Amino acid sequence: MSAAAYTDAVMLFGDSLTQAWSEGSLAQRMAEYYNRRIDVVNRGFGGYTSTWAIPVFEQVFATKEAREKGLAQEVRLITIWLGANDACLPPTAQHVPIETYRANLHHLIAQVQSPSSAYHSPNTKIVLVNPPPIIEDAWLKSRVEKWTDFGSQGPKPDQNRDAKVTRRYAEVCKEVAKETGVPVVDLWQAIVDAAGGEADDQLAPYFYDGLHLTSEGYAVLFKHLTALIEEKYPELNPEGMTMRMPHWADVDMEKPRIAFDKVLKGRLAGEL
Amino acid sequence: MSAAAYTDAVMLFGDSLTQAWSEGSLAQRMAEYYNRRIDVVNRGFGGYTSTWAIPVFEQVFATKEAREKGLAQEVRLITIWLGANDACLPPTAQHVPIETYRANLHHLIAQVQSPSSAYHSPNTKIVLVNPPPIIEDAWLKSRVEKWTDFGSQGPKPDQNRDAKVTRRYAEVCKEVAKETGVPVVDLWQAIVDAAGGEADDQLAPYFYDGLHLTSEGYAVLFKHLTALIEEKYPELNPEGMTMRMPHWADVDMEKPRIAFDKVLKGRLAGEL
Numbered sequence: 001m002s003a004a005a006y007t008d009a010v011m012l013f014g015d016s017l018t019q020a021w022s023e024g025s026l027a028q029r030m031a032e033y034y035n036r037r038i039d040v041v042n043r044g045f046g047g048y049t050s051t052w053a054i055p056v057f058e059q060v061f062a063t064k065e066a067r068e069k070g071l072a073q074e075v076r077l078i079t080i081w082l083g084a085n086d087a088c089l090p091p092t093a094q095h096v097p098i099e100t101y102r103a104n105l106h107h108l109i110a111q112v113q114s115p116s117s118a119y120h121s122p123n124t125k126i127v128l129v130n131p132p133p134i135i136e137d138a139w140l141k142s143r144v145e146k147w148t149d150f151g152s153q154g155p156k157p158d159q160n161r162d163a164k165v166t167r168r169y170a171e172v173c174k175e176v177a178k179e180t181g182v183p184v185v186d187l188w189q190a191i192v193d194a195a196g197g198e199a200d201d202q203l204a205p206y207f208y209d210g211l212h213l214t215s216e217g218y219a220v221l222f223k224h225l226t227a228l229i230e231e232k233y234p235e236l237n238p239e240g241m242t243m244r245m246p247h248w249a250d251v252d253m254e255k256p257r258i259a260f261d262k263v264l265k266g267r268l269a270g271e272l
Numbered sequence: 273m274s275a276a277a278y279t280d281a282v283m284l285f286g287d288s289l290t291q292a293w294s295e296g297s298l299a300q301r302m303a304e305y306y307n308r309r310i311d312v313v314n315r316g317f318g319g320y321t322s323t324w325a326i327p328v329f330e331q332v333f334a335t336k337e338a339r340e341k342g343l344a345q346e347v348r349l350i351t352i353w354l355g356a357n358d359a360c361l362p363p364t365a366q367h368v369p370i371e372t373y374r375a376n377l378h379h380l381i382a383q384v385q386s387p388s389s390a391y392h393s394p395n396t397k398i399v400l401v402n403p404p405p406i407i408e409d410a411w412l413k414s415r416v417e418k419w420t421d422f423g424s425q426g427p428k429p430d431q432n433r434d435a436k437v438t439r440r441y442a443e444v445c446k447e448v449a450k451e452t453g454v455p456v457v458d459l460w461q462a463i464v465d466a467a468g469g470e471a472d473d474q475l476a477p478y479f480y481d482g483l484h485l486t487s488e489g490y491a492v493l494f495k496h497l498t499a500l501i502e503e504k505y506p507e508l509n510p511e512g513m514t515m516r517m518p519h520w521a522d523v524d525m526e527k528p529r530i531a532f533d534k535v536l537k538g539r540l541a542g543e544l
Binding site for chain 2: 021027031035041045046052059070085215247
């Protein structure tokens with residue numbers, strides 16, 4: 001019995017694309033999808049790269065030891081969605097060389113899957129998500145607008161992203177999926193397919209600043225992510241998961257505690 | 273270090289009005305408000321009354337013992353939003369006599385505040401929220417539509433709610449606030465004020481079925497709830513709370529781990 005009485009969690013791990021809790025964001029959609037089944041915890045950190053994600057992972061993901069002591073929720077599913085910032089062009093501070101990006105994803109997956117890892121969690125399913133396309137002009141325009149809003153201090157921002165470079169990072173993420181056997185949402189392709197092409201005006205509805213997704217962009221991700229979950233990890237389809245606390249119409253009106261005692265016993269017996 | 277590495281949580285406790293994770297819902301708005309500060313856990317259970325909420329509370333809120341062992345997040349804030357279902361008319365199974373509703377709210381508050389309670393949590397701030405108005409005709413229409421959609425099986429639903437009765441429950445919630453010194457969001461009044469009156473057509477934008485709130489309805493609650501938090505519990509204003517993990521521009525590009533080690537030490541020292 002605890003403040004986080006649901007013993008399971010879904011962890012969304014990544015950068016600003018994950019961090020959003022806005023209407024229609026990935027987090028909001030996933031929390032609604034798993035409503036009353038499992039807690040969705042948002043561990044998205046705006047601006048972070050796969051290199052910086054490694055020490056963060058060590059703080060936000062339970063060690064095997066902590067989990068076994070009951071000091072943490074069990075993460076049933078983790079989405080790892082990184083690379084959008086790694087793909088910044090040098091000398092931007094966030095730039096991570098593409099082979100380092102590949103190695104970082106391998107490292108994060110091994111942290112969860114390797115029996116020798118302090119974070120080994122054999123019951124945690126992983127889904128990789130690759131970076132979506134970007135709209136270069138819209139991104140630069142958004143940076144310049146921000147700079148103007150803040151009084152045009154410092155050097156005027158220049159272009160620090162390149163759509164073709166981001167595409168290569170998206171490809172590497174898919175290669176890591178193949179190399180490790182971890183399923184991946186090919187968000188890059190999914191957005192291009194939904195948009196009907198890669199032209200700026202085709203991509204425009206899916207991005208509000210050329211980089212970050214609109215609700216319509218997140219809808220594409222959510223559709224593919226939930227289809228993947230339902231196909232690859234059917235045990236994580238919320239429709240088959242027990243609803244936390246009985247449906248109200250099943251509560252014994254006169255003796256509500258009896259129903260809850262049953263639930264509690266079920267939970268302690270591992271049935272829930 | 274755990275899957276729920278943030279040591280603090282905000283718990284939203286109540287019925288279906290709380291349970292929603294839809295766009296613009298209370299949960300979505302609060303998760304966005306506390307983004308990267310504190311986890312928002314949704315403990316809303318559709319159809320539940322204040323009577324049924326008592327055994328549920330005992331399962332979802334940490335015991336003092338569990339908390340002290342580090343087995344639970346500390347709940348910094350709990351919203352208790354009940355009464356909408358209690359106000360159903362007898363013989364509806366959910367009906368809870370109004371004085372029982374009052375006693376149940378007192379009991380829940382005492383569970384948190386009383387030093388003799390197994391759930392005593394002196395660092396948990398409480399906010400009560402009272403039931404909003406209802407639109408009787410819209411509610412009955414929605415019930416009959418559902419009944420028709422399911423093949424008109426069983427007796428045709430009749431009216432099981434009365435706006436004047438719900439109003440009395442809303443008043444009792446305010447009385448409990450006065451009796452206990454716990455602050456309350458007078459949502460009943462806030463919605464009527466926003467609507468400009470109590471007529472069905474005035475209230476219509478705030479409810480999608482005469483009982484449950486639209487995003488516009490939740491916006492009224494969110495505005496008043498956050499104003500209350502910022503006034504009564506300024507330490508829970510997210511603007512003054514430390515952002516989890518450093519801002520990306522503050523990370524040492526060459527040695528990212530150093531920044532995180534500082535964060536970790538700060539957290540262990542209770543600074544975060």
